[in-house]
Amino acid sequence: MKPLEMILRNAARSQKKIVLSEGHDPRAVQATIAARKQGIARIALVGPEAEIRARFEELGAVPDEGVEIHDPATSPLIDELAEVFFQRRRHKGVTPEQAMEAARSPHVFAALLVRTGHADGTVGGAVATTAEIVRTAIQVIGPAPGAKLVSSFFLMLFCQTHHIKKGAHVFADSGLVVDPNAEEMAQIALTSAQSYTELTSDIPRVAMLSFSTRGSASHNSVSKVVTATGIAKAANPALLIDGELQFDAAFVPDVAASKAGDSALGGNANVFIFPNLESGNIAYKIAQRVGGAVAIGPILQGLAKPANDLSRGCTSEDLLHMIAVTAAQAEHVLISAEA
Ligand SMILES: CC(C)(COP(=O)(O)OP(=O)(O)OC[C@H]1O[C@@H](n2cnc3c(N)ncnc32)[C@H](O)[C@@H]1OP(=O)(O)O)[C@@H](O)C(=O)NCCC(=O)NCCS
Numbered sequence: 001m002k003p004l005e006m007i008l009r010n011a012a013r014s015q016k017k018i019v020l021s022e023g024h025d026p027r028a029v030q031a032t033i034a035a036r037k038q039g040i041a042r043i044a045l046v047g048p049e050a051e052i053r054a055r056f057e058e059l060g061a062v063p064d065e066g067v068e069i070h071d072p073a074t075s076p077l078i079d080e081l082a083e084v085f086f087q088r089r090r091h092k093g094v095t096p097e098q099a100m101e102a103a104r105s106p107h108v109f110a111a112l113l114v115r116t117g118h119a120d121g122t123v124g125g126a127v128a129t130t131a132e133i134v135r136t137a138i139q140v141i142g143p144a145p146g147a148k149l150v151s152s153f154f155l156m157l158f159c160q161t162h163h164i165k166k167g168a169h170v171f172a173d174s175g176l177v178v179d180p181n182a183e184e185m186a187q188i189a190l191t192s193a194q195s196y197t198e199l200t201s202d203i204p205r206v207a208m209l210s211f212s213t214r215g216s217a218s219h220n221s222v223s224k225v226v227t228a229t230g231i232a233k234a235a236n237p238a239l240l241i242d243g244e245l246q247f248d249a250a251f252v253p254d255v256a257a258s259k260a261g262d263s264a265l266g267g268n269a270n271v272f273i274f275p276n277l278e279s280g281n282i283a284y285k286i287a288q289r290v291g292g293a294v295a296i297g298p299i300l301q302g303l304a305k306p307a308n309d310l311s312r313g314c315t316s317e318d319l320l321h322m323i324a325v326t327a328a329q330a331e332h333v334l335i336s337a338e339a
């Protein structure tokens with residue numbers, strides 16, 4: 001089964017409640033209608049109620065029983081949520097009044113719904129910037145137990161006829177950590193490998209990317225990738241990981257044979273770890289806009305509960321896919337908690 005079909009099918013089976021923090025955006029309402037029609041998830045839309053209802057009317061639809069609308073301005077949950085925010089941020093000098101003001105912001109309200117168990121995961125960022133969505137997720141939901149670094153990845157689906165290699169690939173970090181040091185790059189690799197397995201049920205093959213393969217160039221940034229690879233290998237000796245490699249040596253078996261004949265990846269990596277956000281963000285947009293890949297993300301990893309971002313250039317279909325991915329992550333949070 002194709003990875004996206006599998007993710008959509010698993011989401012439909014789990015029936016999670018996913019919050020969209022930009023509930024008034026036409027793409028959010030379109031994605032809600034599609035998610036309900038395909039039975040992918042229950043949806044909570046956060047935003048001004050009148051505007052959200054107007055969007056449904058414009059689309060000739062009405063919210064069904066699987067859709068909740070939460071208007072922070074009138075919500076009966078606001079006191080409970082503001083108190084939770086206050087308790088989470090009082091050590092930073094936040095006052096109860098400031099907590100109430102923060103809780104009325106749709107992104108904070110949505111993250112608080114997840115934090116308090118009123119919903120299973122949240123999606124925003126079709127309008128807001130990544131920085132706003134990520135800061136809210138870190139502050140309200142917080143890192144998973146034992147996780148030091150929150151990072152992000154794109155699930156890249158190569159499914160066009162011209163894609164020689166089809167299937168799901170991970171590009172990380174393409175959305176969040178701007179300039180990771182070696183320790184952080186190793187952490188991104190380890191978490192991304194785990195995310196790949198969670199979403200595809202497949203074995204991760206991790207390439208640590210650089211502009212150099214096996215010492216073909218020498219520079220501090222190349223050394224960083226070599227060190228990061230060593231740290232990740234030491235932390236998880238069973239992980240199939242190699243670096244430093246250029247993208248062609250990680251993706252094209254013939255090039256791998258000539259540039260890195262000893263590589264255990266053999267030019268068949270499926271998880272690509274970029275040395276910094278510049279390369280990761282630019283690479284995903286080129287693969288999407290020139291290469292025709294489906295790009296789902298930025299998917300956040302290392303959080304206690306799922307909270308995901310979008311590109312402001314996203315379509316309602318991208319949002320639908322992100323709802324399904326968020327539901328899949330929520331299912332894994334549940335499984336880990338039960339284990
Ligand atoms: C995500 C981002 C906003 C965090 O930036 P920041 O300036 O460090 O944020 P702040 O200093 O306000 O930190 C907010 C909190 O998050 C924590 N934090 C920041 N980055 C973190 C990370 N990667 N993992 C875990 N915690 C993190 C900080 O420790 C801080 O915690 P505190 O408030 O409890 O002290 C920043 O990394 C960023 O702008 N990234 C690029 C996003 C972007 O533009 N991407 C391109 C488009 S996708």
Ligand SMILES: CC(=O)OP(=O)(O)O
Pocket residue numbers: 129130174175281297298310311312313
């Ligand atoms: C992920 C990303 O690049 O987001 P945006 O396009 O909104 O900046």
